Amino acid sequence: MNNNFRNIEDTRISISELMLPSHANFSGKIHGGYILKLMDQIAFACASKHSGTYCVTASVDTVDFLNPIDVGELVTMKASINYVGRTSMVVGIRVESQNIQTGKVKHCNSSYFTMVAKNDEKEQVTVPGIIINNEKEMRRFLEAIKRLEMKKKRQEEFNSDNFVAEDYIEDLEKYNVKIEL
Template sequence: MQKDFKYTKESQVVISELMLPSHSNFNGKIHGGYILSLLDQIAFACASKHSGAYCVTASVDTVDFLKPIEIGELVTMKASVNYVGRSSMVIGIRVEAENIQSGAKKHCNSSYFTMVAKDEKGNSLSVPGLILNNDDQVRRFAKSIKRKNMKTKRIQEFHETDFSSEKYLHILKDHKAKIELDS
């Protein structure tokens, strides 16, 4: 039987993985695509744990690569449910890398994945609400609402019907764009 509400800690997931040379890019740093794959996996695990159902990635709202990850570092990802809607969940993920020899840790990445719970037929499922029991959890929930509202506004702006170039000239003036319109 599914609970109506769950504590954040009930769905938290932590994974650690040693970064190998096979995970690196041409610059000798860990490839961002590899980290994105791990982020998607932990977001799935966290959302599925919260919902008790199969979950799909609806969107990757933010991925901020803050510091490079080196070969040989131990990467730890911490995921928790920051927000829930009817069938969707925003999973916040913090990525830290640790130099195993020195013990030095660095915050390398923060990400927000929107996941949706699905049934066997692919229909969206209702998910339990969140019990927020500290200031950080309240802040994360509120920030998720702000990000959701900003995303809705951004989508509305992109669906405008007036795309005449004159409307956007003021936006371009301070950027590296040379305008040569055909007459």
């Protein structure tokens, strides 16, 4: 069992950046790909700060763009470790934008990046555990466990050699799909 634990608060990271016209898409809003790039950077920084090692992105879960971001707004991203496994960490990221003239703040995105710690030989390495200090941190840890369990269950159900398409035809009838098996 890992005897090395870190407080979540000690590895939290926050970054802010003014959104420029060069970050905009054709409709004049900030390009989602640019926001994802920033999110990947802060996830890397948070996971590396926690683990003390180089980290790579293994997966990204739940990227919902809730509100558009305008040119000239200040985007702030806050990242913290929500869950740790043996070599992986789930970094929770909250993205907010602020109109710097009016002060109005919008929640734009919350997402979860799974990061894996690596050594200089690119081999996975054990990461420190986390110390849960409050109910919010406990809830986030438990939510991460549930997301992992749901993902594993979904993979088992649909990657199985036992998958039978006919068992799902009725489930698809209410969707905009035509089945021609």
